[in-house]
Amino acid sequence: MSNTTPRLLDxxxxxxxxxxxxxxxxxxxxxxxxxxxxxxxxxxxxxxWETSPMTVRELGSHLNLDSGTLTPLLKRLEKQGWISRKxxxxxxxxxxxxxxDYALEKRDxxxxxxxxxxxxMGFDDVDYNQLLDQVHQVMTKLDNISNKDLIHEx
Amino acid sequence: MSNTTPRLLDxxxxxxxxxxxxxxxxxxxxxxxxxxxxxxxxxxxxxxWETSPMTVRELGSHLNLDSGTLTPLLKRLEKQGWISRKxxxxxxxxxxxxxxDYALEKRDxxxxxxxxxxxxMGFDDVDYNQLLDQVHQVMTKLDNISNKDLIHEx
DNA sequence: AACAATTTAGTTGCACACGATTAACCTGTG
DNA sequence: CACAGGTTAATCGTGTGCAACTAAATTGTT
Numbered sequence: 001m002s003n004t005t006p007r008l009l010d011x012x013x014x015x016x017x018x019x020x021x022x023x024x025x026x027x028x029x030x031x032x033x034x035x036x037x038x039x040x041x042x043x044x045x046x047x048x049w050e051t052s053p054m055t056v057r058e059l060g061s062h063l064n065l066d067s068g069t070l071t072p073l074l075k076r077l078e079k080q081g082w083i084s085r086k087x088x089x090x091x092x093x094x095x096x097x098x099x100x101d102y103a104l105e106k107r108d109x110x111x112x113x114x115x116x117x118x119x120x121m122g123f124d125d126v127d128y129n130q131l132l133d134q135v136h137q138v139m140t141k142l143d144n145i146s147n148k149d150l151i152h153e154x
Numbered sequence: 155m156s157n158t159t160p161r162l163l164d165x166x167x168x169x170x171x172x173x174x175x176x177x178x179x180x181x182x183x184x185x186x187x188x189x190x191x192x193x194x195x196x197x198x199x200x201x202x203w204e205t206s207p208m209t210v211r212e213l214g215s216h217l218n219l220d221s222g223t224l225t226p227l228l229k230r231l232e233k234q235g236w237i238s239r240k241x242x243x244x245x246x247x248x249x250x251x252x253x254x255d256y257a258l259e260k261r262d263x264x265x266x267x268x269x270x271x272x273x274x275m276g277f278d279d280v281d282y283n284q285l286l287d288q289v290h291q292v293m294t295k296l297d298n299i300s301n302k303d304l305i306h307e308x
Numbered sequence: 309a310a311c312a313a314t315t316t317a318g319t320t321g322c323a324c325a326c327g328a329t330t331a332a333c334c335t336g337t338g
Numbered sequence: 339c340a341c342a343g344g345t346t347a348a349t350c351g352t353g354t355g356c357a358a359c360t361a362a363a364t365t366g367t368t
Contacts, residue, residue, distance in 0.1 A: 009200045009216065013282060014178045016289040018197070019218055021175035022325080023296040024168040029326095040354060043172070046163045056317060062163065064173055067317050069355050076353080093316040093363050121295040128167060131288050135170040138285070141275040142177040176355080183356095194324060210347060221347050223325050230323080247333050247346040 013138075031117040035110060040065075041077055042110075045099075048083065049107055053098035055088070082106075167292075185271040189264055194219075195231055196264075199253075202237065203261055207252035209242070236260075 009015055028039040037045070040063075047062045048054065054062070060070055074097060077083045082103045088094040163169055182193040191199070194217075201216045202208065208216070214224055228251060231237045236257045242248040 009197065009204060011286065012197075012200070013277075013286055013289070014182065014193075015197055015200075016286055016293070017171060017175045017178050018193070020289050020293050020296070021171045022218065023293055024171050025325090027296050027299065028168065038353065039168075039172070043163065043166075043169055046166075046169075050163060057315090064176065065354095066356065068319080068357075071318055073354075087317095091316085091364070095317065117299070120299050123167075123295070131292070132165065132167055132170055134285050134288070135167070135174050139170070139174050139177055141277070142174070142181050145181065145271070145274050179355090192323065211345090219324090220326065222327080222349075225348055227324075241347095245334070245346085249347065 017138075027117070028114070031114055032110075034113065035106065036080065037110075040069075040073060041082075042114075044070075044073060044077065045082060045103060045110070048097065048099050048103070053096040055094045055096060057094070059097055171292075181271070182268070185268055186264075188267065189260065190234065191264075194223075194227060195236075196268075198224075198227065198231065199236060199257060199264070202251065202253050202257070207250040209248045209250060211248070213251055 025039045028042060032039070032042055043063060044059065047059060051062075056067055056070055056074070060066055063070075065073075074083060074085055078085055081100055084098050084100055086096050086098070088096050179193045182196060186193070186196055197217060198213065201213060205216075210221055210224055210228070214220055217224075219227075228237065228239055232239055235254055238252050238254055240250050240252070242250050
């Protein structure tokens, strides 16, 4: 990859990921409209449907989000009746996030709705998993580039 | 893909794209630190380095961004000396966005810096282009699902 | 016990992203 | 010319993301 020949915008992998991510967001926003959930709220519930309760920190490390993003998001989910937030008795710094009965009841309905929408895309299972794997590899590459490497070049 | 067996969060393609997109964003934020540019500002300049001037609408259709996002972003780029914004004489509804001399001068420096950083990832050209193509295919799938399809299921 | 260092969630400030609305402008038709 | 209908950029409101900071609580060390 030469440093003198600039890649066009549409040939940039970053732009493809950026655009695709926004399209996914839009897709889920539509699919989740019946439940009044945004995409970040949905993945938060997904994480909790897998494991709950979790502290804000644990949830954040699953989702790669910090408290600055999660705290207001969780407050909205609480207000809408999906989760409860309660400070731990053992360690009062931590806040335990747990699902409400409403969230447990709605789980299968949300799954079914989202999966129906995904089915419309007509993904082949093999393609899906192969692409998933490649995206994970890109993430590994991105993780392996430390800030130190970048500062060296500055 | 069954609707009864829920996929784990880490097996969801949407979450992989969501996470990868955030990592790319962080990567570019670091790479572009010397120029005080955010990633959306960078792709805006990329588009303009390819074609300029452009109206806000043209720019928006290249980047898939609407005026609600672009107007404040462009004002910041203008304030920092990268672009100029001028209402068209022929059609006063339109605003022509053009590069400043500063932006033209800095172009190669920005390209070199970003490409150096991308080189650190060690991408193979064939892999890169194959993955790019697959991401484009996913975007096509997402585009082909209209809101109508989703509403039918609601 | 005392107290410095660390951990945790919350807060603040800034920059997107986007739906919905608004205001100004252009265009086509009568 | 008049004016309804469409286009364009800007504005507003809500919801992320994230860096930097704060406050409270816990832990480690003396």
